Amino acid sequence: MESAVFYTRVSTDSQKERKTIEYQDALAKELITNNQHFLVHEYKDEGFTGETLDREQLDKMREGARAGSFKNLYVFDLDRISRTMEEQIFVVKELMKNGIDIYTHKGKLDSNEDGKKILYITAIVAEMEKMNTLARTREAKRQKARRNVVVGHKTSTGYDYKKDWNPVTNEYVRDGRYEPNGKWKKIVNIIFDTYLDLRSIRGVTKYMQDNGYPTPMGGARWGKTTIKNILTRTDYIGTMFYNKHYSIETKSGQDRKYKKVVRTGRRLRDRKEWIGIDVPPIVDEKKYKLVQDILAKNSTNKRRNDKYKYLLTEVDKFCLLCGCRINKTPYHGVSYYKCDNKGHRFPLPRDCFAGAVKSETIDDYVWSKTADIILNPDILLAKVKDTISNHNRTLGSIDNEKSILLKEKSDLCKQSKAIVDCLTKIKDWDENAIKDLQEKLNSFYKRLRIIDEELSVLEAHHNEQSVDGCLSKKSIKDFCKLAVNSMKKFSFEDKQKFVKMILSKVDIDTVSKKIKVKIMIPSLNDNSSLLLRT
Numbered sequence: 001m002e003s004a005v006f007y008t009r010v011s012t013d014s015q016k017e018r019k020t021i022e023y024q025d026a027l028a029k030e031l032i033t034n035n036q037h038f039l040v041h042e043y044k045d046e047g048f049t050g051e052t053l054d055r056e057q058l059d060k061m062r063e064g065a066r067a068g069s070f071k072n073l074y075v076f077d078l079d080r081i082s083r084t085m086e087e088q089i090f091v092v093k094e095l096m097k098n099g100i101d102i103y104t105h106k107g108k109l110d111s112n113e114d115g116k117k118i119l120y121i122t123a124i125v126a127e128m129e130k131m132n133t134l135a136r137t138r139e140a141k142r143q144k145a146r147r148n149v150v151v152g153h154k155t156s157t158g159y160d161y162k163k164d165w166n167p168v169t170n171e172y173v174r175d176g177r178y179e180p181n182g183k184w185k186k187i188v189n190i191i192f193d194t195y196l197d198l199r200s201i202r203g204v205t206k207y208m209q210d211n212g213y214p215t216p217m218g219g220a221r222w223g224k225t226t227i228k229n230i231l232t233r234t235d236y237i238g239t240m241f242y243n244k245h246y247s248i249e250t251k252s253g254q255d256r257k258y259k260k261v262v263r264t265g266r267r268l269r270d271r272k273e274w275i276g277i278d279v280p281p282i283v284d285e286k287k288y289k290l291v292q293d294i295l296a297k298n299s300t301n302k303r304r305n306d307k308y309k310y311l312l313t314e315v316d317k318f319c320l321l322c323g324c325r326i327n328k329t330p331y332h333g334v335s336y337y338k339c340d341n342k343g344h345r346f347p348l349p350r351d352c353f354a355g356a357v358k359s360e361t362i363d364d365y366v367w368s369k370t371a372d373i374i375l376n377p378d379i380l381l382a383k384v385k386d387t388i389s390n391h392n393r394t395l396g397s398i399d400n401e402k403s404i405l406l407k408e409k410s411d412l413c414k415q416s417k418a419i420v421d422c423l424t425k426i427k428d429w430d431e432n433a434i435k436d437l438q439e440k441l442n443s444f445y446k447r448l449r450i451i452d453e454e455l456s457v458l459e460a461h462h463n464e465q466s467v468d469g470c471l472s473k474k475s476i477k478d479f480c481k482l483a484v485n486s487m488k489k490f491s492f493e494d495k496q497k498f499v500k501m502i503l504s505k506v507d508i509d510t511v512s513k514k515i516k517v518k519i520m521i522p523s524l525n526d527n528s529s530l531l532l533r534t
């Protein structure tokens with residue numbers, strides 16, 4: 001007589017299920033007697049779902065099989081082992097490898113239909129596993145975010161990223177969560193309170209430094225950007241956003257001055273594509289709203305108060321001697337540009353002594369140089385050529401991403417077809433197996449829809465980036481002529497707007513009066529931004 005064990009799983013404590021279990025129990029024992037086997041052990045996992053293999057008794061049963069302590073396994077149905085096809089197959093194959101014969105209420109597994117089907121679809125499942133892992137993790141992250149699970153590695157200031165330890169598997173559970181960090185919750189609130197008090201970001205920066213609070217990175221010097229980021233994070237009132245950006249491959253070593261033109265790197269998604277994830281709030285909502293109101297008001301005030309006229313208001317300006325930003329500094333009714341070394345180094349003493357320069361001097365020089373460039377078709381033509389080649393590079397990376405998606409799409413279609421074939425060819429299929437395959441199929445279709453969406457976004461992008469390559473020297477010359485005439489009629493505001501468009505960076509050495517300007521060409525298909533007054 002051969003030895004036998006019985007395995008069962010009870011997912012709930014309900015009366016009804018108890019009854020079924022009793023029935024299954026009795027049936028198994030009857031089968032065991034009929035097959036002239038003798039029962040050596042009963043494995044029962046109570047209160048477990050079939051979604052996970054992390055079950056104590058299941059583990060013990062598998063151990064027993066490995067150790068050869070029984071020859072036959074009785075389960076009422078294969079779904080007792082697992083609800084998912086892959087795991088069912090995994091365990092069944094493992095048991096068979098250990099020489100175990102498996103019996104269900106339909107009979108012995110190997111020779112019956114279930115057994116054959118399991119082996120048949122093992123191949124398909126293995127094929128599915130080869131699916132593009134990159135795309136899968138990307139979608140998995142988005143799914144996680146939709147389930148309100150924290151994704152990504154960067155933890156916002158004020159929180160700790162926590163993962164729970166699972167003593168059964170002896171490892172951390174996969175999904176982590178945000179928990180307020182006591183110390184940082186306090187500091188974040190100090191920043192909010194101080195801002196409400198002083199109503200100035202610079203003031204908060206100084207306060208944090210004077211009181212010796214370390215920055216989130218552990219440094220001693222607080223930057224205005226850090227403070228502003230903290231004051232505007234929605235995490236603090238309970239919602240962090242995932243899926244805000246999507247990225248386009250950035251070519252390393254690309255000349256920085258064209259960055260604004262091709263806009264490589266991260267791009268902001270449409271607001272409705274953002275996925276909000278609930279996190280524990282750490283700042284009072286009223287306080288948060290009040291801060292946002294003041295921030296908005298201050299930023300409009302700042303523009304209105306700008307009574308001094310600076311041509312380079314919205315152009316990035318840097319000190320050639322120390323690399324710090326150049327600020328506008330009105331002094332006794334006269335406007336100056338001055339290196340911000342002092343503010344940047346604060347509280348350390350400044351280490352650049354470039355003096356202030358009258359803004360008029362710089363502005364006039366920069367404007368005449370800019371005009372020279374517009375007057376010179378050769379310079380402009382060279383820039384246009386560069387710009388086009390940059391556009392083409394971006395198009396290349398869009399095409400690249402597109403081809404990856406198209407490859408995944410065709411793989412998914414093939415696999416879906418294999419499943420459909422499988423579903424149509426076989427009759428009398430076990431209901432759960434069909435259900436599993438259909439679920440798989442649905443997940444494929446879902447992914448296919450997402451791929452199509454992503455493809456259409458890329459398509460739109462591609463069109464946006466497209467450049468008409470047939471710009472002739474003559475058309476450039478015509479354009480220059482038109483531009484010269486138009487520029488004569490420019491108001492100061494027009495000039496401001498124009499240099500903002502055309503200059504990406506201005507480096508100023510206020511000591512030896514050297515100025516370096518970096519020119520950029522605005523996006524060429526963006527006609528509105530190139531339209532000059534006629």
Ligand SMILES: [Zn+2]
Pocket residue numbers: 319320321322323324339340341352353354
């Ligand atoms: Zn400087």
